[in-house]
Amino acid sequence: MIKVQNYADHAKELKNAVPTEPVLFLKPPSAYVKEGSPIVVPLYTSNLHHEVELGVVIGKGGNAISQTSAMEHVAGYALCLDMTARDIQDECKSKGLPWTLAKAFNTSCPVSDFIPKERIPDPSNVKLWLKVNDQLKQSGSTSQMIFSIPYLISYISDFITLEEGDLILTGTPKGVSAVQEHDELQAGIEDVVTISFRVQRQNQ
Numbered sequence: 001m002i003k004v005q006n007y008a009d010h011a012k013e014l015k016n017a018v019p020t021e022p023v024l025f026l027k028p029p030s031a032y033v034k035e036g037s038p039i040v041v042p043l044y045t046s047n048l049h050h051e052v053e054l055g056v057v058i059g060k061g062g063n064a065i066s067q068t069s070a071m072e073h074v075a076g077y078a079l080c081l082d083m084t085a086r087d088i089q090d091e092c093k094s095k096g097l098p099w100t101l102a103k104a105f106n107t108s109c110p111v112s113d114f115i116p117k118e119r120i121p122d123p124s125n126v127k128l129w130l131k132v133n134d135q136l137k138q139s140g141s142t143s144q145m146i147f148s149i150p151y152l153i154s155y156i157s158d159f160i161t162l163e164e165g166d167l168i169l170t171g172t173p174k175g176v177s178a179v180q181e182h183d184e185l186q187a188g189i190e191d192v193v194t195i196s197f198r199v200q201r202q203n204q
């Protein structure tokens with residue numbers, strides 16, 4: 001699974017520079033969690049953030065994919081949460097270390113069921129939202145993305161050969177915040193899907 005930083009308002013709220021090229025990082029398959037199972041907060045973080053994101057599911061692999069043909073490689077979408085241990089990420093950033101423990105731990109990527117491509121005819125203009133315990137925290141549109149989906153597919157495939165089943169998370173809009181044990185996270189793509197996950201602390 002490949003991840004990017006892609007919304008100027010989120011970069012600003014974290015006091016990061018607005019990226020001029022996509023910032024890429026990876027999550028392993030063990031990061032996936034489906035509804036019915038909890039998001040487990042690792043013992044080593046005290047500042048776990050939600051980030052709601054549109055996920056793009058690759059149907060046809062390839063490398064050096066052109067922007068014009070990029071959408072032919074898309075099978076569909078998923079609504080995803082990029083759970084991020086912000087305290088660990090800040091520490092890694094200050095030391096120039098990779099973000100692996102901040103981003104790639106078990107259950108760090110809650111996902112919806114697969115959404116066929118036809119259900120989102122215009123992925124460049126869909127509304128995403130996230131609530132914590134019924135309180136709205138994130139509300140944005142993929143129209144605010146810095147880099148379009150065709151650009152991301154083309155850019156990534158120049159460095160990493162894309163394979164069928166790969167999932168590209170396309171970045172989060174502003175409004176990220178810390179979650180606590182027993183919180184209920186609900187998120188949605190307007191008129192398409194909603195998901196719901198409970199937060200649980202890892203056992204000592």
Ligand SMILES: CC(=O)CC(=O)C(=O)O
Binds near residue numbers: 003005006
């Ligand atoms: C700073 C980040 O955590 C980047 C990220 O994941 C994003 O969605 O933006």
Ligand SMILES: [Mg+2]
Binds near residue numbers: 171
């Ligand atoms: Mg993210």
